[in-house]
Amino acid sequence: MKIIIDTDPGQDDALTILLALVSPEIELLGVTTVSGNVDVDQATINALKTMELAGRPDIPVCRGAERPLLRAPVNAMHVHGRTGFEGADLPEPLTNASPEHAVDFLIRSVMENPPGAITICAIGPMTNLALALSREPALRTRIGRTVTMSGAFSEVGNITPSAEFNVYVDPHAAAIVLESDIPIIMLPLDVTHTLHTSAARLARLEAIPNRVGPVVADWLRFEKRFEANKYGTDGGPLHDPNTVLWLLKPDLYRGRQVNVRVETGSELTMGMTVVDWWGVSDLPKNVLFLRECDVEAVYDLIAERLARF
Amino acid sequence: MKIIIDTDPGQDDALTILLALVSPEIELLGVTTVSGNVDVDQATINALKTMELAGRPDIPVCRGAERPLLRAPVNAMHVHGRTGFEGADLPEPLTNASPEHAVDFLIRSVMENPPGAITICAIGPMTNLALALSREPALRTRIGRTVTMSGAFSEVGNITPSAEFNVYVDPHAAAIVLESDIPIIMLPLDVTHTLHTSAARLARLEAIPNRVGPVVADWLRFEKRFEANKYGTDGGPLHDPNTVLWLLKPDLYRGRQVNVRVETGSELTMGMTVVDWWGVSDLPKNVLFLRECDVEAVYDLIAERLARF
Amino acid sequence: MKIIIDTDPGQDDALTILLALVSPEIELLGVTTVSGNVDVDQATINALKTMELAGRPDIPVCRGAERPLLRAPVNAMHVHGRTGFEGADLPEPLTNASPEHAVDFLIRSVMENPPGAITICAIGPMTNLALALSREPALRTRIGRTVTMSGAFSEVGNITPSAEFNVYVDPHAAAIVLESDIPIIMLPLDVTHTLHTSAARLARLEAIPNRVGPVVADWLRFEKRFEANKYGTDGGPLHDPNTVLWLLKPDLYRGRQVNVRVETGSELTMGMTVVDWWGVSDLPKNVLFLRECDVEAVYDLIAERLARF
Amino acid sequence: MKIIIDTDPGQDDALTILLALVSPEIELLGVTTVSGNVDVDQATINALKTMELAGRPDIPVCRGAERPLLRAPVNAMHVHGRTGFEGADLPEPLTNASPEHAVDFLIRSVMENPPGAITICAIGPMTNLALALSREPALRTRIGRTVTMSGAFSEVGNITPSAEFNVYVDPHAAAIVLESDIPIIMLPLDVTHTLHTSAARLARLEAIPNRVGPVVADWLRFEKRFEANKYGTDGGPLHDPNTVLWLLKPDLYRGRQVNVRVETGSELTMGMTVVDWWGVSDLPKNVLFLRECDVEAVYDLIAERLARF
Numbered sequence A, B, C, D: 001m002k003i004i005i006d007t008d009p010g011q012d013d014a015l016t017i018l019l020a021l022v023s024p025e026i027e028l029l030g031v032t033t034v035s036g037n038v039d040v041d042q043a044t045i046n047a048l049k050t051m052e053l054a055g056r057p058d059i060p061v062c063r064g065a066e067r068p069l070l071r072a073p074v075n076a077m078h079v080h081g082r083t084g085f086e087g088a089d090l091p092e093p094l095t096n097a098s099p100e101h102a103v104d105f106l107i108r109s110v111m112e113n114p115p116g117a118i119t120i121c122a123i124g125p126m127t128n129l130a131l132a133l134s135r136e137p138a139l140r141t142r143i144g145r146t147v148t149m150s151g152a153f154s155e156v157g158n159i160t161p162s163a164e165f166n167v168y169v170d171p172h173a174a175a176i177v178l179e180s181d182i183p184i185i186m187l188p189l190d191v192t193h194t195l196h197t198s199a200a201r202l203a204r205l206e207a208i209p210n211r212v213g214p215v216v217a218d219w220l221r222f223e224k225r226f227e228a229n230k231y232g233t234d235g236g237p238l239h240d241p242n243t244v245l246w247l248l249k250p251d252l253y254r255g256r257q258v259n260v261r262v263e264t265g266s267e268l269t270m271g272m273t274v275v276d277w278w279g280v281s282d283l284p285k286n287v288l289f290l291r292e293c294d295v296e297a298v299y300d301l302i303a304e305r306l307a308r309f
Ligand SMILES: [Ca+2]
Pocket: A007, A008, A009, A010, A013, A036, A037, A123, A124, A240
C-alpha cells in the first residue's frame, strides 16, 4: 500500500518512519514535515537523518507548515529534548529536503494516483493535511484513509487536562480533517498509554544485531523519561508507531466506529477530542476509534520488523 | 455528623436519603429539592414519600430551584421514569414540604451551626447550593464540606459525550460551587460505573426482611434498565448513594486531591468537569476526586444498613 | 408608581436615587445595593448617605450581593474614585442598612404587591435581580418591568472594546434577567454617551439654590474626568439617571422593541449585548432598546427636579 | 501600484475590478476568486465576464477556495441574486480561468516581486489569503499591505446582529490575516453604510456614455434592493469599491490605527470584529480602521473613473 507520513520527528515519529521503510507491505511515497514536537526546520532535518539511517535518502522529505493555522506554536521539547532526537542523535544529513512544499506534495501525490490509493499517516499536528484539503477539496474523496496518532477518550489529555498534544497544537487543522469525510483511523492515548516502553522491552530492541535496533532503544529510553516519571510507570507510552503497526496488522487493535469532534471554541477544553463512544448523539460515525491493543504482540511486531534492517 | 441532602429524587437519590436516615453516625437536618431527574415539584413529592417510607416525616423537606441558573431545564425521565420513582411507587405523602425555601434553609442551617459543622450532600444539579453561596458568601467558610455525586474523568460523560448529568444540567451552578473554596469530595462516574446493580446484588437487597429492602431493589431494577442496556452490563451504575457511603466509610474509596474546573463556555463540551488528574497545571487542588472503590464492600455496606430498618 | 432601585453608587447612581426621591410620580420602596463601581459595603454606605442628603433615612437600604455570580469582581474606581463618591463626599451616615438582604427584599416586595405593580430600576450589575429571579421564579410574571442602564449597540463597549460595564461585571446575571420574560427597557451607552456633562450644564446644576444641586454638580464634575478625557468631549456621559428620567418622561427617548442577548461564552466578547436592531433573526423582541434622547430636555428635567429639594 | 484582487463577485466586486482596471495608477496583476456571495465556480465566471466587459481578458483569473476553512459555506444570494450578477447579466465568458490555483498565484506573485511591492485587495471571505499565508509564511513580510472591505464597529453587523458578511463567512481566515503583521486597511460597514446608492447617484452612472456605466448602474440598482429595504434608505450601501477608491485617494477616508480581533470562539458573536477604537487595551494596533468618508467625493471619483472606459 502507498502511504505518506506527515510528521514532526520526534523519536517515536522516526521509529514510525523506520517501520514503514522496512515493511514490504508498505510503499512510502514521501515524508512531509510540520512544526510540532520541534519546529519544522528541525523536524525536516530529523526526517532526513531517519531516511539516511535507513539507507533510503531517495525518498522525498518535503518541508511543510511552520506554524498552526490560528494558534501560537507549542512544542514538546520537554519530552523529546531540544533536538527532538535526544538519546541517540544521528549524523547531520547529507541530503536535502525536496524543493516541493509538503502541501503541494500531498496534493500532487494524491491527485496523480487513483482515488483511494493513498493512505495518509498523520503523526504530528495536522496543519499540512488541513491546508491540502482546503486548497484542493477533491482530496476529500481521493485520499483513501488517514491513520492518525491523536486524541483521547478515557485518557482525556496529556498536554492539558483535556487535550492530546497533536490535536491541541492545531485544533483547527484537526477539526478540518475530522469533518472531511475521509475515512479516519485514530490511535489515541487510550492505546498508546497501554504500551509501556519498559526496561525489558527496550533491552530487547537494543539487542537487535543491527544499527537500527540500538538507536531506537536509545531514543525511546530518552523519550520515556518525562512520561514514565509523570505516570509513575515502568517506561513511557508508545505513541506514533501504532499508526504503521495498525496498517500492518489491524487485528492487533480493537475499537469502534464513532463520532469524534474537536473543541475549538473554549480555551479550557481547546483541542479536546469529544468522542461519542456510547452513541448518545446521532452524529455521523466519522472515526474508527481504537481503544485497545495486544500489547505484547505489538512489541513483537516492532522487534520483528526492526530486525529486518 | 450533621448533613443536608440536596437532591432531585430519583430512585438512587431516595436510597441515599434512606441510608442517611438509618445511619446513627449521621444526623439528617433536612432535605432540599431541585429540578433535575424530574421537576422540583415531583422531586419534592418524592422526597416526602421517602421520609414517610422511613418513618421520619418530622425531618423538613424544603422545595428549591425550579430551573437551572441560565440554561433551559433538562430532565432524566428516560432513566428514572415519568415520576422519578418508577419501579416501586409509594403512597402519596401525607405531609407537606416545609414553607421555607431550600436556599433559605441552607443558609439558615449553616449560619446557625458552628463553622464547619455541616456537610452538604449534593446529589442533583447544584442550583440551590450556588444560590445560597451567592446570597450568603459567608457560607464559603461556614460549610464544612460538600460531598457530591457529579462529574467524570475517564468516564467523561453520560448525558452528552463529555458531560455528566448533574453538572450538565446546571454547569454554572457547579462552577460556582467548585470555585467556592469549600472542601469538595466528588464521587464521579469513574466510581459509579464500577458499581453494577447486578441481578445477584438486587436479589440480596430484595431478600432483606423489611419493607425498605424490596422497595429499593424494585427501584434499582427499574433505574438500571436504561444504563444497563446502554453499557451492555449486568446492572446499571449506582450513582448518588456513594456520597453517604463515603461519609460512613471513606476508606472504601480511593482518589486524589486535584484541580477540577467546569466548562461553561462552549456548547460542545458544556458541563464537562476538566480534571487535572496528572497535575499538568498549577491550579489549586480544590477537589478530592475519587476514582475507585471496593465494590463488594460498598454493596455489603448498603445491605447492612438497609437491614436496620 | 412603585419602584425599587438596585444600585452600586457611584455618583450617577446617587443622582438617580435623588431624582426618584424628589419626584412625586414615584414611590421609592427601597434601595438595594450590589458590588459594581465600588464593593457592596461602600455602595451601601453611599446609598445611606444619599438617603440622608435627601432627608429620607426612613426608606430602607438593603445590602445585596458581594460579588458576581461566576466571575471575579471588577470595579470602576478609575471612574468614580476610591469611595465612589469622590467630588463631593458626604457625612458618614447616621442610619444603618436594613437587616433584610437585598434579594429577600426584592422577592418580598414584589410578592406582597399586586402583579405588575413594581418597577425595578437596575443601575448596577444585575446580580441581585438574577438571584431573586432564580430563587423565586414567580417574579418573572410579578415584576411589572425592569428599567436598566446597561448595554450598548453602536457604542459597543466601554470597560472592554465590546462590553458595557454593568453587563460585563456580571454577564450571567444580565443573561438571566434578559431571558426572564419581564418587560425590559434598556438605556444603553447609545443614549448615555449623547448626554455630555458639559461645563455649562454642570454650572446650571451648581447654581440651584439648595444643598443638593451643588453636590450633584461636584459629583458629576469628578465623574466626568475619566470619560471626558477618554472621549475627548466637553463633559462625560450621563449614565444611570436616564432610567428614572425615562420613567418620568418616556417621550424624551426613542428606540425599538428588539431582541437582545448577552455573550457569556467567549472571553473576547464577554458581556456584549448583542442587539438585533435590524431584525435579522426571528428571536423574541425582549427589550425596548432606546437609542436617542432629547438632550436638552433631559437636562431641563434634571434641573427642574433637583430644584425641588 | 501592483495589486491582486481577491473576490467573490457580486455586483460591487465587479465594480471594484472595473475601477482598478480603468485606473492608470493601478496595475492589476490578477484576480483570485473565492466562495462567498456566490460559490467559487460562479464567482470565477463572474470575474471572467468582468474582465471581458473591460476588454482585459489577458489578465489572469485564478479560481480559489471552494469553502471556508472550518465552517459550512454561507452565501449572499438574497442580496446579489442567484448568479451574483443579477440586474445586468453579461454574455458568457469566452476565456477560461487560469490553470493556476488562487493560492499558488498569490504566493508566486508576491514572492516574485520585491518585498512590499504588492497590495492585496480583499473583498470577499479571506480564505485564499489565509491559505497562502499558512502555506508560505514569508508572505507575512512580503505583502505590502492588505486593503479589505470587511468588519464593522458602530454598525456592528449585517449578516448577523454582530458580524459583517465577509468576516462571518470565514472568521478563522480573517483571524489569520489580522494576526499576520501585514499592514491592514479596513473599510468596514461604518464607511460603506454611509454611501447610499441613491436614485440620483445611479442615474448619474447610467448616463455615462459608454457601455460600462449603464451596466454598473443596473447592477447597483439590483443589489441595493435588499439592503435599501432593510435599512429604509434611498439606496443601499456601497461596499467593496471603497478598497480601490481608498488606494486611489486615501484622503477621502478618515480613521484610526487600532487593534482589531475576530471572534471565533462563540456562535452568538461568531465573526465579530472587535475594534478597540478607544484604546482601552494595550494590544498592537494592527489595522487602519476607517470610519468616515467624503460621500460626494467618493461618488465623483467613481463617475470620473467609469467615464474613462
Ligand atoms: Ca509526532
